[in-house]
Amino acid sequence: xxxxxxxxxxxxxxxxxxxxxxxxxxxxxxxxxxxxxxxxxxxxxxxxxxxxxxxxxxxxxxxxxxxxxxxxxxxxxxxxxxxxxxxxxxxxxxxxxxxxxxxxxxxxxxxxxxxxxxxxxxxxxxxxxxxxxxxxx
Amino acid sequence: xxxxxxxxxxxxxxxxxxxxxxxxxxxxxxxxxxxxxxxxxxxxxxxxxxxxxxxxxxxxxxxxxxxxxxxxxxxxxxxxxxxxxxxxxxxxxxxxxxxxxxxxxxxxxxxxxxxxxxxxxxxxxxxxxxxxxxxxx
Numbered sequence: 046x047x048x049x050x051x052x053x054x055x056x057x058x059x060x061x062x063x064x065x066x067x068x069x070x071x072x073x074x075x076x077x078x079x080x081x082x083x084x085x086x087x088x089x090x091x092x093x094x095x096x097x098x099x100x101x102x103x104x105x106x107x108x109x110x111x112x113x114x115x116x117x118x119x120x121x122x123x124x125x126x127x128x129x130x131x132x133x134x135x136x137x138x139x140x141x142x143x144x145x146x147x148x149x150x151x152x153x154x155x156x157x158x159x160x161x162x163x164x165x166x167x168x169x170x171x172x173x174x175x176x177x178x179x180x181x182x
Numbered sequence: 183x184x185x186x187x188x189x190x191x192x193x194x195x196x197x198x199x200x201x202x203x204x205x206x207x208x209x210x211x212x213x214x215x216x217x218x219x220x221x222x223x224x225x226x227x228x229x230x231x232x233x234x235x236x237x238x239x240x241x242x243x244x245x246x247x248x249x250x251x252x253x254x255x256x257x258x259x260x261x262x263x264x265x266x267x268x269x270x271x272x273x274x275x276x277x278x279x280x281x282x283x284x285x286x287x288x289x290x291x292x293x294x295x296x297x298x299x300x301x302x303x304x305x306x307x308x309x310x311x312x313x314x315x316x317x318x319x
Binding site: 061065066079085088090103104135136137138139142143144156157160168175176177178180 | 200222280294297303305
């Protein structure tokens with residue numbers, strides 16, 4: 046598959062209602078990607094894709110990202126075995142965000158801390174100050 | 183509530199395991215925010231918060247964002263009535279993403295197109311080319 050996508054239309058209706066995937070990559074060439082569990086909808090992680098990662102994901106059905114910290118293409122789970130198999134991909138209205146519904150292979154831990162989800166802390170406000178509490182799930 | 187948050191710790195364990203909310207705002211002062219429906223977990227939208235929007239959200243329980251297109255603070259639903267009432271907020275491991283579980287007021291349309299969710303198109307591959315198909319939900 047080509048690693049090039051058509052440029053986003055300047056026509057808002059075209060961008061929002063057409064059948065053309067034309068991601069609005071940001072000034073770093075990235076698009077925000079939300080990953081949820083296809084089974085129960087749990088939010089697992091948020092990451093970023095460049096055009097190559099998106100093309101590889103579409104081609105293979107396995108989630109690829111761009112690692113901003115390592116500045117390299119990142120086949121999620123390549124080392125850990127927790128590969129993300131994409132069951133459905135969606136794009137949002139203005140095409141600057143993607144949504145992957147996945148099944149997690151391996152131990153089922155998407156977060157690098159070994160947890161199922163990266164979102165394991167709840168933000169609460171106590172005495173006017175935000176604090177974090179670890180969630181049960 | 184103060185609109186200032188402590189700077190992110192350079193100690194990874196502190197950032198990932200502590201009870202201190204220290205968002206890693208990007209070079210534009212923004213943190214990615216994922217919004218899901220508290221009732222059924224449907225992904226509704228992805229937006230961005232600056233420190234002021236985050237503080238106002240924590241203070242009022244109503245989702246506020248930073249509108250990148252309008253370059254202004256954005257109380258979501260202020261005009262449409264589709265205000266987002268935050269039932270739970272979470273932060274991810276490295277504190278560069280937030281998750282809001284919300285109840286949507288008004289007509290229940292989070293997307294500016296009038297739809298419930300911004301993610302109304304499924305990305306499919308046909309003959310090696312990605313295309314978009316409108317989803318039933």
